[in-house]
Amino acid sequence: MRLVAAELVDSREILPRQWLQAYHAPALASGSRAGQFVHVRPGDYSGLILRRPFSFNTVDPQTGIVTIHFRTVGRGTGWFTHLRPGDTVDMLGPLGRPFEVDPRSRHLLLIAGGLGIAGVRMLADEAIRDGRQVVLLFGAASAAEVYPSNLLPDEVEYVVATDDGSLGYHGYVTDLVPEYEAWADQAFACGPSPMLAVLARQAAGRRERLGVAKLGRKRGGGKQDPLGSPAARRKAFLQVSMEQNMGCAVGACLGCVVMGVGGQPQRVCREGPVFAAEELDWEAGW
Ligand SMILES: Cc1cc2nc3c(=O)[nH]c(=O)nc-3n(C[C@H](O)[C@H](O)[C@H](O)COP(=O)(O)OP(=O)(O)OC[C@H]3O[C@@H](n4cnc5c(N)ncnc54)[C@H](O)[C@@H]3O)c2cc1C
Numbered sequence: 668m669r670l671v672a673a674e675l676v677d678s679r680e681i682l683p684r685q686w687l688q689a690y691h692a693p694a695l696a697s698g699s700r701a702g703q704f705v706h707v708r709p710g711d712y713s714g715l716i717l718r719r720p721f722s723f724n725t726v727d728p729q730t731g732i733v734t735i736h737f738r739t740v741g742r743g744t745g746w747f748t749h750l751r752p753g754d755t756v757d758m759l760g761p762l763g764r765p766f767e768v769d770p771r772s773r774h775l776l777l778i779a780g781g782l783g784i785a786g787v788r789m790l791a792d793e794a795i796r797d798g799r800q801v802v803l804l805f806g807a808a809s810a811a812e813v814y815p816s817n818l819l820p821d822e823v824e825y826v827v828a829t830d831d832g833s834l835g836y837h838g839y840v841t842d843l844v845p846e847y848e849a850w851a852d853q854a855f856a857c858g859p860s861p862m863l864a865v866l867a868r869q870a871a872g873r874r875e876r877l878g879v880a881k882l883g884r885k886r887g888g889g890k891q892d893p894l895g896s897p898a899a900r901r902k903a904f905l906q907v908s909m910e911q912n913m914g915c916a917v918g919a920c921l922g923c924v925v926m927g928v929g930g931q932p933q934r935v936c937r938e939g940p941v942f943a944a945e946e947l948d949w950e951a952g953w
């Protein structure tokens with residue numbers, strides 16, 4: 668974890684109230700992995716005390732550029748939109764645990780609900796760099812909120828669903844998942860909690876529906892990796908990136924807890940934000 672002064676190099680509104688900002692932060696651009704996040708401090712004159720967490724949207728170790736993609740929902744996110752190129756912010760990161768891709772997975776299904784795209788966007792880059800095929804299912808309320816396809820690598824197969832049918836499939840993005848569940852070796856999702864809960868239920872029944880072997884069954888000869896370990900997450904079909912209101916983002920305040928199976932509280936900032944779907948108690952209603 669490093670604390671860096673990140674210099675804003677570009678800031679633009681890519682969708683109504685959604686901003687893409689690029690910062691020069693070489694110390695964060697190398698070594699950070701998809702699924703991790705930064706904790707950014709609004710400036711001295713903002714009147715805001717707490718840092719705000721944002722997923723790494725993309726990182727480029729060559730140029731040292733890190734991007735974040737956020738929606739303005741309150742004072743903190745509003746404050747960031749007033750920054751101008753040349754301004755610096757104080758960024759702490761990389762924080763949290765990343766997505767874990769099984770080295771044998773060739774086909775990755777990414778599922779994003781709205782701003783959840785920011786949580787999985789970097790994974791598309793990593794997967795393509797590693798020679799994997801990527802399908803991205805993206806859901807939004809309407810065409811006006813659909814993530815622009817020109818911000819994605821050409822290699823990604825991009826499938827859109829809108830609640831009102833104004834673009835792509837008419838309905839929820841989760842409706843599209845069954846079409847891909849035989850193709851996908853693993854799935855990775857970020858979005859509203861109800862969407863993730865539906866995906867978790869779908870993933871739980873997948874093996875029975877398809878009669879497929881679980882990745883990792885041969886290797887390790889039936890040895891059970893501890894729940895929550897990187898090895899167990901690598902073998903999970905579905906990993907989800909969770910968002911909770913955060914205080915410290917380093918595991919101390921317990922402000923970000925979600926409930927794990929067996930009643931084990933899980934800190935989104937430390938044990939997450941990425942979890943294997945089967946680690947969480949989806950009925951707990953956080
Ligand atoms: C690990 C992690 C990664 C995140 N990545 C992104 C990202 O890439 N892009 C993005 O737009 N947002 C992301 N968020 C959410 C983002 O941090 C909040 O939207 C932001 O902190 C709100 O700050 P604010 O001062 O503008 O709003 P506030 O005035 O603090 O709150 C305004 C509203 O936003 C809600 N809110 C506040 N914090 C969060 C939160 N952490 N998660 C969900 N809702 C919140 C509040 O409940 C309230 O309704 C992430 C959150 C986490 C925990």
Ligand code: FES
Nearest residue numbers: 916918920921936
């Ligand atoms: S935000 Fe403090 S423990 Fe997670």
